Structures are given as C-alpha cells and as structure tokens.
Amino acid sequence: MKKRIVLSPYLMWSVFFIISPLSLIFLFAFTNVDGNFTVSNLKNVFIYSDVFLASVWLGIISTAICLFAGYPLAYCVSRTKPRIQKILITLIAMPMWMNLLLKTYAWVTILEDNGLINKLISFFGIERLTMMNTPGAVIFGMVYSFVTYMILPIYSVLIKTDKNIIEAAQDLGANQREIFFKITLPLSVPGIISGISMVFIPSVSTFVFSRMLGGGTNLLIADIIDMQFLGSAYNPRLGSAISLVLMALVFIFMGIINSFDENKAEKTMIAL
Amino acid sequence: MLIFLYLPIAILIIFSFNSSKSRALWSGFTLDWYKMLFSDKEILEAIQNTLIVASVASILSTIIGTAAAIGILKLKKWPQKIVMGITNLPMVNPEIVTAISFMLLFMFVQKTTGLLEQGIFTLILSHTTFCLPYVILSVLPRLKQINFNTYEAALDLGCTPLMAFWEIILRDIGPGVITGALMAFTLSIDDFVVSYFTSGATQTLSISIYSMSRRSISPEINALSTILFSLILILLLIVNSREGKEKKEKKQINKSSSM
Numbered sequence: 001m002k003k004r005i006v007l008s009p010y011l012m013w014s015v016f017f018i019i020s021p022l023s024l025i026f027l028f029a030f031t032n033v034d035g036n037f038t039v040s041n042l043k044n045v046f047i048y049s050d051v052f053l054a055s056v057w058l059g060i061i062s063t064a065i066c067l068f069a070g071y072p073l074a075y076c077v078s079r080t081k082p083r084i085q086k087i088l089i090t091l092i093a094m095p096m097w098m099n100l101l102l103k104t105y106a107w108v109t110i111l112e113d114n115g116l117i118n119k120l121i122s123f124f125g126i127e128r129l130t131m132m133n134t135p136g137a138v139i140f141g142m143v144y145s146f147v148t149y150m151i152l153p154i155y156s157v158l159i160k161t162d163k164n165i166i167e168a169a170q171d172l173g174a175n176q177r178e179i180f181f182k183i184t185l186p187l188s189v190p191g192i193i194s195g196i197s198m199v200f201i202p203s204v205s206t207f208v209f210s211r212m213l214g215g216g217t218n219l220l221i222a223d224i225i226d227m228q229f230l231g232s233a234y235n236p237r238l239g240s241a242i243s244l245v246l247m248a249l250v251f252i253f254m255g256i257i258n259s260f261d262e263n264k265a266e267k268t269m270i271a272l
Numbered sequence: 273m274l275i276f277l278y279l280p281i282a283i284l285i286i287f288s289f290n291s292s293k294s295r296a297l298w299s300g301f302t303l304d305w306y307k308m309l310f311s312d313k314e315i316l317e318a319i320q321n322t323l324i325v326a327s328v329a330s331i332l333s334t335i336i337g338t339a340a341a342i343g344i345l346k347l348k349k350w351p352q353k354i355v356m357g358i359t360n361l362p363m364v365n366p367e368i369v370t371a372i373s374f375m376l377l378f379m380f381v382q383k384t385t386g387l388l389e390q391g392i393f394t395l396i397l398s399h400t401t402f403c404l405p406y407v408i409l410s411v412l413p414r415l416k417q418i419n420f421n422t423y424e425a426a427l428d429l430g431c432t433p434l435m436a437f438w439e440i441i442l443r444d445i446g447p448g449v450i451t452g453a454l455m456a457f458t459l460s461i462d463d464f465v466v467s468y469f470t471s472g473a474t475q476t477l478s479i480s481i482y483s484m485s486r487r488s489i490s491p492e493i494n495a496l497s498t499i500l501f502s503l504i505l506i507l508l509l510i511v512n513s514r515e516g517k518e519k520k521e522k523k524q525i526n527k528s529s530s531m
Contacts, residue, residue, distance in 0.1 A: 021370075073273055097504045102493070107280050
C-alpha cells in the first residue's frame with residue numbers, strides 16, 4: 001500500500017512528462033497536417049542524409065581524439081599517489097561545472113581571426129591562420145568540452161583494477177608492454193565503452209559548437225532540428241521525423257557498443 | 273592537458289578586468305564590468321529566472337525522486353525493470369530530442385486547453401523532469417544499503433511512520449539526497465538546450481549568453497563568468513572538506529567500535 005503512495009507521483013510525472021512527449025514525437029513524425037498517417041515526413045529526412053553523415057563523421061573523429069588523448073591521461077593519473085590522484089581528478093573535473101557556452105565563447109576569443117593566437121603569431125611575423133568557421137574548430141570545441149567524460153569513467157575503472165593480477169603477471173615474467181595490452185587494457189574496456197558513449201552521443205546531437213565555432217556553415221543534425229522548430233524552415237513534423245531518426249541512431253549505437261562490452265567481458269572471463 | 277582545460281577560463285577571468293572592450297588586447301585594470309553587470313537589468317533578470325527555475329526544479333525533483341526511489345526499491349523484479357527503463361530514457365536520449373519533445377508537449381497542451389504557455393512554469397516542469405533520474409540514481413544506492421529492520425523497530429516502539437521515516441531512513445540516505453539535490457541544481461543552472469526550446473520569451477542565463485554570443489558579447493559576461501567560477505570553486509571546496517570530515521569521523525567510529 002505504502003509503496004504505491006510514494007511511487008505514484010513519480011509514475012504520474014513520468015507518464016505526463018517522459019512518455020507522452022516522446023509519443024508526441026512519434027505522432028508528429030507519422031502524421032500530416034490533416035492528422036492522417038503518412039511516411040512522407042520520414043522520407044523527407046533523407047534530404048538531409050549529408051548532414052547526418054557529416055554529424056556522425058564529426059562525432060566519430062572527436063570521440064576518437066578524446067579516447068586517444070583521454071586514455072593515456074587517465075592511465076597516468078591512476079599511477080600516481082592517492083593524494084595527488086585526488087587533486088588531479090578534482091582539477092580535471094572542475095571545468096566541467098563551468099557553463100558550456102561561456103567556455104565555448106572563450107575559445108571564440110582565442111581562435112578568431114583577430115583573436116589571441118593570431119595576435120601572438122603575427123607578433124612573430126607568421127601569417128594569420130583562419131581557424132574559426134571550419135570543421136576543425138567544431139571538432140576542437142567538442143573535444144574540449146567532452147574529453148572529461150572520457151577521462152573520468154576510464155580512470156574509475158583503472159583504479160579498480162586488481163593489483164594482484166598485475167603482480168602475478170610480473171612474477172610470471174611479463175614485461176610492461178605485455179601487462180598493459182593483455183591485462184590493463186582489456187580490463188578497462190567497460191570504462192572505454194561508457195566514455196565513448198558519453199562523448200559520442202552529445203557530439204552527434206549538439207548545435208552549440210557548429211553555431212558558435214563553425215559559424216553556421218557546417219550544419220549538424222541538431223542544427224536542422226532547430227531550424228524546423230525555432231528557425232526559418234518551420235516544420236515540426238519534419239523536425240520530429242529527424243529527431244526520431246536521431247533517436248534510433250543513438251539507440252542502435254548504444255546496442256552495438258554494449259554488445260561489444262559483454263563479449264569482451266565474457267572473453268576475459270574465459271581467458272582468466 | 274590542464275593548461276588546455278583551464279586556458280579559456282583563465283582568459284575569461286583576465287579579460288573581465290580589462291579596461292578596454294577589446295577581447296585580445298590588454299589595456300589596463302578596471303572593475304567597471306562588474307559594476308555594469310550589477311546594473312544591467314536584462315542580465316539580472318536572467319540570473320533571477322535561472323535561480324528560481326533551478327531552486328524550484330531541484331526541490332521538486334528531490335522530493336519526487338526520493339519518494340520514487342523508495343517505491344522503486346520495493347517493487348518486484350519486472351515492474352522495477354520497466355520503471356528504471358523509463359527513468360533512464362531522458363538520460364540516454366540526446367538532449368535535443370528531450371528538449372523538442374517537451375516543446376511539442378507544451379505546444380500541444382496549449383493548443384488543446386490554452387494552458388501551459390511557455391515561460392518560467394514550463395521551464396520548471398521540464399527541468400524537474402530531466403533532473404529526476406539523477407536524483408533517483410543518487411538515492412537508490414544509499415537506500416539499498418540501509419537496514420529496514422531499524423525502521424520496523426522504530427514503528428514497534430511507537431514511532432509514527434512519518435517520524436520513523438524522518439528519523440531513520442532520511443538520516444541514512446541523507447548524503448545521497450543532498451548529492452542528488454546539488455546535482456539537480458547545477459544541471460538546471462547549466463542547462464541550455466532544454467531551456468532554449470521550452471522558455472518561450474523568458475530569458476535564462478544560458479539563453480542570454482547564447483543570444484549575446486551571436487551579436488557581440490559585452491565584457492560583463494566575462495565578469496559574470498569570473499563570479500560563477502569562484503562560486504563553483506568555493507562550493508567544491510566546501511563539499512570536499514565535508515567529505516574529508518565525514519571520512520575522518522567514520523574512521524574514528526570504526527576505531528572506537530573495534531576497541
């Protein structure tokens with residue numbers, strides 16, 4: 001009896017604010033203005049297949065950069081003394097609490113044509129670089145903002161690694177490299193996986209960087225969704241269809257990446 | 273790496289004291305931007321809105337979420353899985369999808385009933401919704417650790433259920449509840465995407481920063497970010513020192529109990 005009372009406000013809330021909004025996306029995506037069933041909205045999404053490809057591509061690149069920069073860093077931090085570890089992790093995590101738009105805006109002042117970097121290099125007589133309004137700038141913004149989401153989960157898995165296994169391997173004559181590739185790396189796969197999903201999902205679905213650093217020239221999925229709802233191309237039905245495809249994309253991605261995790265976990269279990 | 277992470281923040285802070293409007297040249301120390309910030313009605317109103325939304329949304333989501341966590345814990349296996357699946361939805365879904373789903377809901381309700389015009393109220397509703405899973409997930413692990421026998425014992429000894437809940441369960445899950453509430457508060461303050469789609473004409477801090485960044489940003493924003501960053505720094509220091517104290521206390525309790 002009691003459990004019903006404590007749970008019911010939340011259940012009502014989630015029916016009204018989680019389930020019904022998502023159902024509305026489905027409803028809008030599959031109906032036309034007259035309210036009849038149609039798949040033409042979904043078909044029209046294909047007009048934007050270039051944008052989808054570009055977004056996924058930028059997402060993959062920024063996720064890869066975050067992984068290759070974040071993993072060694074997480075590894076190094078996990079090797080230091082516990083006291084230093086705590087300080088380093090706090091320092092790494094703190095910029096996360098700063099407003100994303102403010103940090104991105106700060107990068108605008110650094111990267112723009114009259115920005116700090118160009119002022120600095122023209123002082124040394126080097127020709128000015130155009131960094132703003134390029135795909136590179138968009139990727140840069142993503143990496144800067146999301147690399148912490150890669151470092152933290154990998155770090156938290158790495159510090160939980162059983163030291164006895166590593167010592168056993170050392171006793172049995174494994175060298176540093178073998179230990180890393182055969183023990184540490186496989187055992188940290190769960191951390192890598194949650195890192196990848198925590199970087200990739202926001203990367204494919206953001207419009208902050210393409211607007212502020214990309215100058216609106218490199219359209220991403222979120223840009224075209226925004227255009228259908230608050231922008232010039234007002235068409236919530238098409239916008240819902242695009243969102244639906246984006247949602248499907250993310251769920252497929254999660255499915256693939258999680259199955260990878262289970263396989264690995266089973267393999268290491270057998271290997272052990 | 274740390275330089276890379278802190279460079280933009282450092283630059284915001286340095287240029288908040290710059291006496292010229294230039295964003296690249298240093299021309300002397302001033303506090304003018306801070307003075308201007310505190311007399312800028314638009315920004316002050318945005319700050320006020322942000323704080324109202326964050327406080328109400330974090331209180332609401334903490335109350336509903338804590339109650340929900342208790343209910344979820346007592347559910348049978350399958351209902352529990354379903355409820356947790358729904359809870360996880362807003363966390364897995366791309367933020368922009370959640371945002372436009374709210375917008376569709378508010379548009380739909382407004383068209384059919386005339387209620388829920390987009391503004392501070394819809395902001396509170398949507399922020400509460402995306403904060404709820406974080407509250408539930410920070411309370412649940414604490415709940416799993418506690419011993420419900422103590423609660424039953426309190427009831428046997430004549431406590432009313434409410435008193436027993438207050439004195440025993442809430443004391444045990446307290447840290448989880450506080451973490452959840454703090455998380456909700458910061459998530460709400462930081463949010464841009466959901467606010468952007470559900471605020472109507474109401475300005476929050478993130479929205480005004482965004483719209484300014486499309487025109488030209490006044491150095492007042494630099495001053496604002498310096499203040500925000502210092503606040504976060506202080507908050508983190510307090511949380512850290514509290515954690516330290518808690519650990520020490522626990523150690524002492526362990527020592528005394530082992531004696």
